[in-house]
Amino acid sequence: MTDATAGRSAKPPKRPLKDILYSEGFRTVIYQIALAAAVALLGLYLYQNVVENLSRQNIATGFGFLKEVSQFEIGETLIGYSSRDTYGRALMVGLMNTLSVSAAGIVLATVIGFAVGIMRVSSNWLLQRIALTYVEIVRNIPVILQVIFWAAVIRNLPAPRQALDLWGLGFLSNRGLTFLMPVADPAHAWMLAALAIGIVAAVIAARLARRHREATGRYIDMLWPSVGLILGLPLLTWLGFGAPHELSFPERQGFNFAGGATISPEFVALMAGIALYSSGFIAEIVRAGIQATPRGQVEAARSIALRPRFILRYVVLPQALRVIVPPLTSQYVSLIKNSSIAVVIGYPDLVNIGNTVMNQTGQAVEAIAVMMVVYLIVSLVTSIAMNFYNRLVAIKER
Template identity: 70%
Template sequence: MTSVPTTTGSQRRPGRSMADLLNSQGFRSLAYQVLLAGFIGLLGYYLYSNVVANLAAQNIATGFRFLDQVSQFEIGERLIAYSARDTYGRAILVGLLNTLVVTAAGIVLATVLGFAIGIARTSRNWPLAKLATGYIEVVRNIPVILQVIFWSVVIRNLPSPRGAIEMGGVAFLSNRGLTVPVPVGNPAYTWMFAAFVVAIVFSIVFSRWARRHRERTGKYVETLWIGLAAMIGLPLLVWLFAGMPSEMNIPLRKGFNFTGGMNVSPEFTALLLGISMYSSGFIAEIVRAGIKSVPRGQTEAARSISLRPRFIMRYIVMPQALRVIVPPLTSQYVSLSKNSSIAVVVGYPDLVNVGNTVMNQTGQAVEAIAIMMVVYLIISVVTSSLMNFYNRAVAIKER
């Protein structure tokens, strides 16, 4: 008598587990994402192949080999050594550094202006609040490119170097920009900068210790003046021990221009003022919204125990307002970095301006634009990452 094989539950389990896997929401979600990524990849490859084929049909070379060719054009403003005998790659690097400088300076200036105007708009001082409101309404409702052009026209209509506005006989304001004296190079200044960095680190560490001490004992320890004393006093001590170097490179009129000193160009100034003031209007509204989001009862309770206004703003209002301020503030920083690309309208040699020159000379339009796109993408991602890190650092931990 032969036995009939039976199907056990353990033998049927693989079939059921495979069906469960295929019907699971997680697997289907992953599969759809893989299919979408593959479709986008194929579409990108098709477009790239089409562009390469069309360029080849017009005898236009593709690739990034042009970056090693001699640029044959000068750049007026630069932070590193550059001449017309350098490569296109170095020219793009010069433009990138100029973009980073104006972006960093713009973020600092826009933040200072925005926070000051935003706090002023919440003030109970009627003229100050109305003045802040007027500033916000003006700078927010004028396109940023018009503001940049406006400041460029204002600076260009300043007196010529021969009739420049003197500032103490050592600095000059003219249609060539602001020319100021600078210290002559000395190793002591490097050590002073290092001392300043050490003082900043000390101030941060001391501020955190003071906060923990206040939370533990309830006793307030002054940190602002101690931090400022460290940041001023430590570099000053280094300067004293280094022999007090004081030689200055003072600008002098010579012909139709100035010699010596350092010149802040009209193009840089116009671009910096335009993008900074435009962004500061939006930052001010973000700050005002953050301050208004703090319950009014908390500020009234703080006043009832005779806390000083600066203590109320620093320890009660701002820590809570930052949770509302930081996320949209990140978007404004990213927008400011992208707005710097309008430097081309005033002739400031930023990444886009230099990239356009490279593109016109080489004909490598796709590659030049791709470089600019990738660079701005990296700047935006880095800015967002740093702000997200700061947001997590200042976030109030719920217990």
């Protein structure tokens, strides 16, 4: 056997046990295990202490109360509910209300935030100052005061008989926002499904076009094909069902409205308050993302006569999104948690209904635990979705 062969076949020397025990990696693992065990023991002690104190006061424990009849009504629901339903069903109603106002707030905050953020970097001095003033106002007024302010404004609007007419499309009154709605038809569910399919197809087509461009250098404009997929599929579905076009217009009737759909004053006030507050922070995030793009790259793109939308799509946005998306995720999670302010103005969200359940059953620990777990899950799902999007838009280093 030659020396070279012997060198290749020789096994690396084993590390002495003493070196392993005193290594930094080993100590790090031991410290983490010890910390986890200490936290687990502390949690077990607190749990046993709570159970003993509750049993000493003859207070029932466990989550069996979720199957009991609630015996209270909820003024605003997205799913069927009555006082004969269970506490679990009532909490589900609160969760749906929380998700609906959070989703509406996220959309509104994103639209306003991106618009104001772009205005902040505009070359127009007046637009810059308007955007700066807006950001400074909404960011420095506590969100709870903004929610209370909008609730007071809406509740002091004219009654339905003197409601503000929104160009024949609806009314704004102290009863909330009333607007026209399409009459329910089976085609609407299929149109939503077609819209979802169109969005997925547009994303896949755009990625295929991008790979084709990277492989061959030939650009394929996917703007109009994407618009065709997203809008064309629902339109074809609508036509396939006979083009149902009946609309329900709201009309004044006595002390209220008939027809259309109405969003309660509490929903409008809560959505406006949390959305406007978050939009100020989102605007600054967008401004920072745009300004993080090197100016020289934008000027280089202009020098080769790229169209403005190409510069925005292929030069500015890919680099700006790396800065925008991570803090934007934090703002979305914060907005969802801020929706718990609904209890101040009487909107039946998860916290409001959870407090009612807690007062009726006396099982405060379990009711609060349910609310904590639900908010934790919703926040984690939001973070996971935004992290997935962040990976999609990330610039791949090669």
